[in-house]
Each structure stands twice: as C-alpha cells, then as structure tokens.
Amino acid sequence: MIRVVLPYHLRTLARVDGEVELEVEGPPSLRSVLDALEARYPSLCGTIREHGTLQRRPFVRFFACKEDLSHEPPDALLPAAITTGAEPFMIVGAMAGG
Amino acid sequence: MSRIRVLVGTRKGAFILTADGRRQQWEVNGPLFAGWEMYHLKGSPVAPERLYASQTSGWFGQQVQRSDDGGKTWEQVDNKFHYEGVPGTHQWYDGTQHPWEFKRIWHLEPSLTDPDTVYAGAEDAALFKSQDGGKSWQELSGLRNAKGHLWQPGAGGMCVHTVLLDPSNPSRVFVAISAAGVFRTDDAGQTWQAANRGLKSPYELPDPDAEVGHCVHRIAMHRSRPGVLFMQKHWDVMRSDNAGDSWSEISGNLPSDFGFPIDVHAHEPETIYVVPIKSDSEHFPPDGKLRVYRSRAGGNEWEALTEGLPQKDCYVNVLRDAMAVDALDPCGVYFGTTGGQVYASADNGDTWSAIVRDLPAVLSVEVQTLP
Numbered sequence: 001m002i003r004v005v006l007p008y009h010l011r012t013l014a015r016v017d018g019e020v021e022l023e024v025e026g027p028p029s030l031r032s033v034l035d036a037l038e039a040r041y042p043s044l045c046g047t048i049r050e051h052g053t054l055q056r057r058p059f060v061r062f063f064a065c066k067e068d069l070s071h072e073p074p075d076a077l078l079p080a081a082i083t084t085g086a087e088p089f090m091i092v093g094a095m096a097g098g
Numbered sequence: 099m100s101r102i103r104v105l106v107g108t109r110k111g112a113f114i115l116t117a118d119g120r121r122q123q124w125e126v127n128g129p130l131f132a133g134w135e136m137y138h139l140k141g142s143p144v145a146p147e148r149l150y151a152s153q154t155s156g157w158f159g160q161q162v163q164r165s166d167d168g169g170k171t172w173e174q175v176d177n178k179f180h181y182e183g184v185p186g187t188h189q190w191y192d193g194t195q196h197p198w199e200f201k202r203i204w205h206l207e208p209s210l211t212d213p214d215t216v217y218a219g220a221e222d223a224a225l226f227k228s229q230d231g232g233k234s235w236q237e238l239s240g241l242r243n244a245k246g247h248l249w250q251p252g253a254g255g256m257c258v259h260t261v262l263l264d265p266s267n268p269s270r271v272f273v274a275i276s277a278a279g280v281f282r283t284d285d286a287g288q289t290w291q292a293a294n295r296g297l298k299s300p301y302e303l304p305d306p307d308a309e310v311g312h313c314v315h316r317i318a319m320h321r322s323r324p325g326v327l328f329m330q331k332h333w334d335v336m337r338s339d340n341a342g343d344s345w346s347e348i349s350g351n352l353p354s355d356f357g358f359p360i361d362v363h364a365h366e367p368e369t370i371y372v373v374p375i376k377s378d379s380e381h382f383p384p385d386g387k388l389r390v391y392r393s394r395a396g397g398n399e400w401e402a403l404t405e406g407l408p409q410k411d412c413y414v415n416v417l418r419d420a421m422a423v424d425a426l427d428p429c430g431v432y433f434g435t436t437g438g439q440v441y442a443s444a445d446n447g448d449t450w451s452a453i454v455r456d457l458p459a460v461l462s463v464e465v466q467t468l469p
Binding site for chain 2: 007008009010013043045046047048050051052057059060093094096
C-alpha cells in the first residue's frame, strides 16, 4: 500500500479528502506510483506530468522520507518506508514567492 | 422578467454575478475554483446553462471545466491540447526560432448553434475545436500556416485571445493573436488568411505595414453586421467594413488610443466602447480617471462616460476580455478591472456603479441575458 499526499488543488480536482492509498504491482518507482495515481484519478492527468512526454511539470515536487526525489529518474525505486506505507509519498506544489 | 448572469474570471478564481433585468441588486457567488487562474468563462448562446471555463495554474497546468446548470456544478473535461503534426517554430524574443509549446487557454468561444461545439484559443497561439462538449480537442492547424513562423510573443505571451464566429456564415471565423494580428478563415478553419491590411505598427515592427506581427488586443462585431469589425490594437482603434480585408483608423479624439477591450452595443451596431489606457508601459487610465469612451458614430467621435466611475487616483487596467454587453434594452455594459472591481451600466454606459469592488484581478467578463 502506497500512501500519497496530494496538494490541495489536486485533491480538489480528484475530489478526494486526505491521503490517497494506491496498490502498485512490484517495487514502486516514481513512474509506477504516478501511473497508478493517474489510472485511479484520470482528472490528474496532465497536472503532475505533462501529457505525452510524462515529464514532471516544472513547479511540482516529489518528497519522500525528508528527501527531494524530484530529480530522480522515473524508474528509480522509492524508499522502503514508502513501499511499506510507513511514510507517505508527497506531491507538492513548489514554493512561489511574490 | 429577464435575468442577467455575469461570468467573471480572475487571477484567483471565478465569480458569478446575477441580477434581475433591473440590474440594481446583485448576488455574488464565488470564488469557484479558488486559487486557480480563470482566464475565461462563457456560456453557449443556444443552451445558456451550458458554460465552459478555462482553469489554469502555473503549477498544475490547464483544465477545462463544463457546467450544464449555469455554474452550480462543474465537470472536468479534456485538457489535452496537442498541436497537430510537427509543431514547428515561431519567432522568439531574441530573433531565433522557438518551438511551439502549449501554455494555457485564453478564450473559449461556444458555437452559435451547437452547445457541444466550442473553440479554444491557446497560448502558444493556436485554435482548437471540440465537437463533443470539451471531451476531446482537435487543432485547426491551418491557422499556424498563415506565416506562423513570423509570429512572436508580446509581453503577455503569444496567444489566440479573440474568436469571432460569423452568424451569417458558419464557415467564416475570425481570430486575433498577440502579437501576430487578425486572421480569417472562409472554409471552417481549413485555411486562413492574414487580415491586417491597413494596420500600422511603427513603434513595434520594422515594417509598420507588415502582413503579420501586429499586436491586436481585441476585435468585436455586431451580430447584425458581421462584415463590420472593430479593433483595439496595441496603439490605434480601427474598423473594417469588409470583413478584415482592410482597416482604417477611428481613434479620433480619444485621449489615448492604447487600450485592451472594445465592444459593440447590443442594439446599435455603430455604438462602440473602449477604455483608453495611457501607454504600453503605463497600463492605467490617463490622468488617474477611469473613463469608458463611447462612439455612436462607429468611431472617430468619442464621448467620455464618467458618471459613477472614479475620476481621481485610479490606476487600474481593464484587460482585453474583461468587457461585455447584455442584450436588454437599454443595453447593459460591464467591465472588470485589475483592481478587482466589476462595473456595470444599465443605461448604455451613461451611468455606472460597481457590482463588486474587491475581487482578485479580473481577467475576463462575459454576460448572459437569460429569459
């Protein structure tokens, strides 16, 4: 069970409250978790990753276990604590000042 | 009695303002989609409860929302805007060629006859069309063949911000692009021609009479005379009496011919409205006085409409999509400001009052006249 924390605006789009729990086959990676998330909530397609290229949108960040995984390759495996559900995988809107 | 519904897009959400036909007491609903940039909302002319809304965010990209109950509830529809074929390149700020990249939808224009057909004007400039209520989008890519490699972004981006559908000819569509100009199709979007003859941009272009590259801010038409177009350009207010084949200047006695919106009275095709802005860098009204200017002669002779509008210390802007008229008699005129005010006139512009004063910066205003 993978726990995913979405930012407020994406929770609104997906019409969910609180964390999302996902089942992912095999060792979870950024790609497989995001694939599972978009399959469950198609309204999130294009909001975290670009359509087509599936590249992370510039102002979206991926945090887990106090680490920034945003620049990790898509197939990098997530930490064990994410895999077990002990820690959540966090999708975050980047800081924007002004 | 008729009812009025004003659809307001702002930097941080959408608002729906409603009143009866007297247009005196207003109810303000919102923010809808709070926190998102709501570039534009517009209702179908043939099914007024069907609304489309462009919802966008620097973080999470583009969404399109659709309502079938006048904005009470919304359904997210397709947000895939793919440029057809090899997207190609356009002129970039440094003179090099730059690949087309989708950024957002500036304007949604529902069909005059079919509630499921809607056009979407995009940045980077392109026109998309849906025939299934927004569930899928196809680019009308012929538009970018009209010398698209010479188009360039202005300071606000390179966007299709105006889409005008000809009520007398379903195959004819006009679009306006910053900074490229006006383009017309007579074959329902297959092929497009630049329609910029007569525009002059001596301060923006090395060739002031260039076929493309003009920074057109807005064009408008009256339904009864779709061959007559009015334009607020970066500088200059213009008109065309031949469907954009040629343009002539009608700035006349305006205090400044820079501005963004232009609109036409609902029942008087020669009565038009603009909001003069001081200059291309000073985006506020001349002398700190917010004045709508009205011409009842189709241009050249303008009168200031000031009653009820701030006449000192006012330094807001009125953006290109932020003015609209209703269909009542007398005609109602509405506009929103970057300071968050939405002003309304129920008497052709003679007098004004603020429906609401403290919204986020207003990006767009559309009006529906409901039975």
